[in-house]
Amino acid sequence: MKCNTPDCLGSHAPREISHQVIYRERTVIIHGLPADVCPDCGDMVLTEETTIHLDGLLKATARSKSTVLTYECG
Numbered sequence: 768m769k770c771n772t773p774d775c776l777g778s779h780a781p782r783e784i785s786h787q788v789i790y791r792e793r794t795v796i797i798h799g800l801p802a803d804v805c806p807d808c809g810d811m812v813l814t815e816e817t818t819i820h821l822d823g824l825l826k827a828t829a830r831s832k833s834t835v836l837t838y839e840c841g
């Protein structure tokens with residue numbers, strides 16, 4: 768998949784990344800998150816399925832004090 772960044776000639780490739788998000792004023796780190804990442808500029812794209820699943824994980828995390836998640840599918 769071609770990169771979205773203007774003037775970048777890179778091509779996104781699937782990777783597992785560690786991603787930091789702010790959720791309800793807390794910083795949460797997700798390890799093992801599947802994403803398409805551009806090796807040239809670092810642009811990152813999550814699939815809609817991943818975004819929805821991640822949202823569910825964050826909601827579950829909001830009830831605990833944990834700020835580090837491991838993305839698990841299924």
Ligand SMILES: [Zn+2]
Nearest residue numbers: 770775805808
């Ligand atoms: Zn790029």
